[in-house]
Amino acid sequence: MMDRLRKHIPQIGRNRVPERPAPGEVACEDCGLDPMCSILDYADEQSNVPEGVLLRRRHVARGETIFLKDDPFRSVFAVKSGSFKTYIPKASGVDQVVGFHVIGELVGIEGLSGQRYPYTARALQDSSVCELRLESLSKSGREREELQQGIIKMLSAEVAFNHQLITALIHQSADQRLAGFLLSLTKRLHTRGMRQIEFQIGMSRSDIGSYLGLASETVSRVLTRFQKQGLIQLRHKRLQILDADGLSEVAEH
Amino acid sequence: MMDRLRKHIPQIGRNRVPERPAPGEVACEDCGLDPMCSILDYADEQSNVPEGVLLRRRHVARGETIFLKDDPFRSVFAVKSGSFKTYIPKASGVDQVVGFHVIGELVGIEGLSGQRYPYTARALQDSSVCELRLESLSKSGREREELQQGIIKMLSAEVAFNHQLITALIHQSADQRLAGFLLSLTKRLHTRGMRQIEFQIGMSRSDIGSYLGLASETVSRVLTRFQKQGLIQLRHKRLQILDADGLSEVAEH
DNA sequence: CGAGAGGTTGACCCGGATCAAAATCAGTGG
DNA sequence: CCACTGATTTTGATCCGGGTCAACCTCTCG
Numbered sequence: 001m002m003d004r005l006r007k008h009i010p011q012i013g014r015n016r017v018p019e020r021p022a023p024g025e026v027a028c029e030d031c032g033l034d035p036m037c038s039i040l041d042y043a044d045e046q047s048n049v050p051e052g053v054l055l056r057r058r059h060v061a062r063g064e065t066i067f068l069k070d071d072p073f074r075s076v077f078a079v080k081s082g083s084f085k086t087y088i089p090k091a092s093g094v095d096q097v098v099g100f101h102v103i104g105e106l107v108g109i110e111g112l113s114g115q116r117y118p119y120t121a122r123a124l125q126d127s128s129v130c131e132l133r134l135e136s137l138s139k140s141g142r143e144r145e146e147l148q149q150g151i152i153k154m155l156s157a158e159v160a161f162n163h164q165l166i167t168a169l170i171h172q173s174a175d176q177r178l179a180g181f182l183l184s185l186t187k188r189l190h191t192r193g194m195r196q197i198e199f200q201i202g203m204s205r206s207d208i209g210s211y212l213g214l215a216s217e218t219v220s221r222v223l224t225r226f227q228k229q230g231l232i233q234l235r236h237k238r239l240q241i242l243d244a245d246g247l248s249e250v251a252e253h
Numbered sequence: 254m255m256d257r258l259r260k261h262i263p264q265i266g267r268n269r270v271p272e273r274p275a276p277g278e279v280a281c282e283d284c285g286l287d288p289m290c291s292i293l294d295y296a297d298e299q300s301n302v303p304e305g306v307l308l309r310r311r312h313v314a315r316g317e318t319i320f321l322k323d324d325p326f327r328s329v330f331a332v333k334s335g336s337f338k339t340y341i342p343k344a345s346g347v348d349q350v351v352g353f354h355v356i357g358e359l360v361g362i363e364g365l366s367g368q369r370y371p372y373t374a375r376a377l378q379d380s381s382v383c384e385l386r387l388e389s390l391s392k393s394g395r396e397r398e399e400l401q402q403g404i405i406k407m408l409s410a411e412v413a414f415n416h417q418l419i420t421a422l423i424h425q426s427a428d429q430r431l432a433g434f435l436l437s438l439t440k441r442l443h444t445r446g447m448r449q450i451e452f453q454i455g456m457s458r459s460d461i462g463s464y465l466g467l468a469s470e471t472v473s474r475v476l477t478r479f480q481k482q483g484l485i486q487l488r489h490k491r492l493q494i495l496d497a498d499g500l501s502e503v504a505e506h
Numbered sequence: 507c508g509a510g511a512g513g514t515t516g517a518c519c520c521g522g523a524t525c526a527a528a529a530t531c532a533g534t535g536g
Numbered sequence: 537c538c539a540c541t542g543a544t545t546t547t548g549a550t551c552c553g554g555g556t557c558a559a560c561c562t563c564t565c566g
Contacts, residue, residue: 110413427553
């Protein structure tokens with residue numbers, strides 16, 4: 001497989017992607033931006049898409065932001081390696097985490113509706129991203145239409161995901177939420193081609209709590225209990241799912 | 254103003270819309286489907302859009318459904334009059350309400366992602382809808398592109414709305430949720446051109462509870478307390494906001 | 507007018523928030 | 537490499553919002 005973005009960014013050719021992705025990095029065909037990349041790839045052959053629309057593999061250091069809440073919308077990002085949290089900064093101290101984005105997932109599509117990003121995106125660990133500059137796309141043509149098609153797919157997937165999240169948050173206990181959260185994380189990593197049993201969770205207990213609507217103390221308590229029950233292994237920030245079926249059991253009922 | 258849908262449905266011409274919308278019905282230019290209608294209108298002048306794409310003002314009796322969960326996706330609907338609830342039927346008895354749709358709002362866009370509707374839509378009162386048959390649209394062309402643009406706008410607005418809903422549900426008390434819910438309802442009705450102070454809420458206490466993640470008893474208690482505090486007037490299913498500022502106060506803090 | 511669904515009100519109880527303190531971790535500079 | 541420091545995590549104790557159960561009331565509609 002070849003990196004579909006390479007040709008669009010001749011100036012960083014020295015970073016060209018090997019046949020296999022670097023360890024810890026998502027392969028292009030497992031990446032959420034791939035449908036778009038394919039289209040642009042095709043488009044490029046027709047010389048209809050300007051260079052520089054896609055910027056590949058920008059490195060983002062842990063703690064760095066790729067955009068702030070209310071920044072004017074420019075691009076959608078795909079997480080190539082590492083992970084991000086998106087959150088709404090609150091004057092009252094504690095930020096509201098609205099999402100976690102792992103390898104292969106997209107950040108920032110929500111900025112499409114208004115002109116601005118509705119949240120800040122910050123790297124939870126040293127990461128890298130691909131950037132799709134939607135603003136500089138050609139204004140019409142077949143490839144644009146296909147891109148729109150792709151965006152619609154992504155957006156409606158997002159809507160479906162949020163619906164599930166809402167019903168989960170409303171009716172589930174702390175145990176259920178956390179079990180579901182862990183399963184969702186591993187499942188998402190798995191569909192992106194990450195097959196390791198053990199992986200880094202970059203987020204803090206309070207991040208998870210904010211996201212799931214729980215106090216950080218509760219997150220801590222439940223996680224240690226899960227560990228005692230032999231469902232997970234948790235050392236420092238390394239998490240390992242020991243008994244996925246057991247977790248499903250907890251999440252279901 | 255003229256009804257933009259009329260010309261597409263000559264066979265129901267006897268139902269033609271008067272200059273002013275019927276009482277209790279949203280005006281076309283206040284309707285969520287209007288951006289799409291305008292485009293199709295324009296397209297029609299160029300004779301590019303097939304007849305029968307838009308079906309105007311189908312009547313839906315109270316309790317009737319316009320589609321069921323897992324039905325194959327065909328159309329997006331706009332509520333012309335009345336209101337709908339969307340919900341996921343649960344084998345365990347109590348359905349999960351995922352949304353309320355009042356005059357001028359859209360129902361069913363979420364079906365775009367998969368091939369199927371992710372929920373059932375049922376009329377809370379005697380209502381009428383416009384139907385946009387997305388499946389039978391022409392496969393390419395300028396008007397299709399503009400339609401996609403419109404869909405993207407609607408979807409990302411939906412995403413933004415859900416984000417807000419999520420953070421609300423997570424961090425807010427029963428009082429806050431209900432105050433916010435009432436304000437949101439009136440605000441939405443207002444932007445659709447409904448300026449009456451008093452209006453019908455077709456939904457039951459348990460519907461509201463399901464939607465907001467509260468027991469129906471709690472909904473009842475809080476609403477009667479709001480009434481005692483002079484914030485609202487509530488007789489049977491007629492609701493009147495007496496003190497919007499007071500409600501905002503409750504919702505904020 | 508009667509029956510059944512939906513709404514109100516009261517009593518009780520539990521999950522998880524909150525407050526507090528100890529323990530552990532992650533940087534930082536010497 | 538280690539000690540120091542602030543941040544994060546863990547653990548314990550207490551408290552309260554809202555869920556649950558139950559009885560009663562009130563509409564709605566056949």
